[in-house]
Amino acid sequence: MSFEILTYSFMHRALIAGIAIAILCSVVGLFLVLRRYSLFGDAIAHSSFGGVAVGLLAGIYPLWTAYVVSIVSALVITRVKDRFNISGDASIAVLLSSGIAVGLVIIGLSGGFTLDIFSFLFGSILLVSVDDVILILALTGGILIVVLLLFRELLYSTFNEEQAKVSGIPVEKINYLIVFMAGLTVVTSIQLVGVLLISALFVIPNVSAIMYGKGFKQTAIISISFSIFSVVAGILISYIFDITPAGTIVLLSIGLLAGTMGIKSTGLLSKN
């Protein structure tokens, strides 16, 4: 086997975009997992299906409408959830199914799908353009800066809302910020693993990392490392063996989770 594949420029683009998305999903996903919002990424991804359909019908680049529709619907559902006291899992179910429903109806109205639905459902990381890479890097940089600047607020309100409020942290605003960042992250990441597997990137590396019993920053670093490894190895392996990258990435990260569980069951992780 040669290293020739590392010389292809499409492979460079895929790896750069993949690593950025891996970092982004780990960081944003850690807050979602700890808030028991693991499936929220999935719900946003499904609502982006409606967004893509809107773009196709209106003749606008579908990714832009996917951003708008996903973020707006995620913020609206969060507001509705708080206002009417709906539980988190039920609100996720509402968001998830309404996105698909909107998409299906619009596709029906526009007389069928012209977009490659397969790449939307399962990602198409090897097809990312230079413009896509620039957008992905800019969003990753922007979101990471916001997370670093508001780190205490984000962590504290995730740990205990009531105490965060007593410390003067604007908890509601922080909640909306997390939803907003999750919306941006999900739509950006669809190109990597597609709508159906997006929550794997949000959830699996974080579930593994939490098991190591470390503090917050170390947990985030473990999660990011696992995520980058899965994405890079997944892209390379899938290209070499001509299999789907999305599935390979997710299976590798499940492998790391299984390995972590194996180490944990031997008792090696129970103490610091």
Place this chain on the structure above:
Amino acid sequence: MLKAVEIKNLSVKYPDVKALDDVSFEVNEGDFLGIIGPNGAGKSTLFASMLNLHTDYEGTIKFFGQDIRKSKNYLKQIGYVPQKPIFEKNFPVTVKDVVRMGLQNESDADRIDEILQQLWIHELGNRRIGELSGGQQQRVFIAKALVHKPKLLILDEPVTGIDQQSIELFYSILRELNSKQNITIIWSSHDLDAVNQLANHVACLNRTLFFHGESEDFFSNDELVKQYSEASMQEHMHHH
């Protein structure tokens, strides 16, 4: 004497019940106030109103002379220890991470070690919070409440479900904070003996305030103590 807290005609109505009815009292700087009252007496509602968690109240609440409806800056001067902090057992934060949350300015990071030493938990600094015993966790939350050097500490029945040894240690910490560091303390408790030993003022709450004054005046008045004990006993029986 500077007033740490002034509460005037505070009333809170919930749809089916009046939780607080025309409560007024003041706390001077340096006071150690024990708030006692049976379950459902409105202690938690009182604290929620004071701490910006419940804003739908009548009357005025002032901290250090400032109406809390007008400015939330007072929260920076307060440390709050809740009854039983709720968090996921495997939440990935160490003791130091939790204490750091209480710090408003990251540049004061040296304070974290200092406060951990003061509360005898410095050797636990890198342990996950969920691995600790109830008494140790409580000390971590006290450390978090104190790390930013508040002028006032508010504690809501903070010994629920904690072993006797930890309770003793906790009481001695409170005494030291109040007498040596001059931190004003407002503390709600079920433990009359402890209130008698520690607090210099007592407020007796049962939706209305039926006593507020020096501890000695309360505990030397058998009639008041009996009234209180009966009220809480009835409540206790009611609960079972």
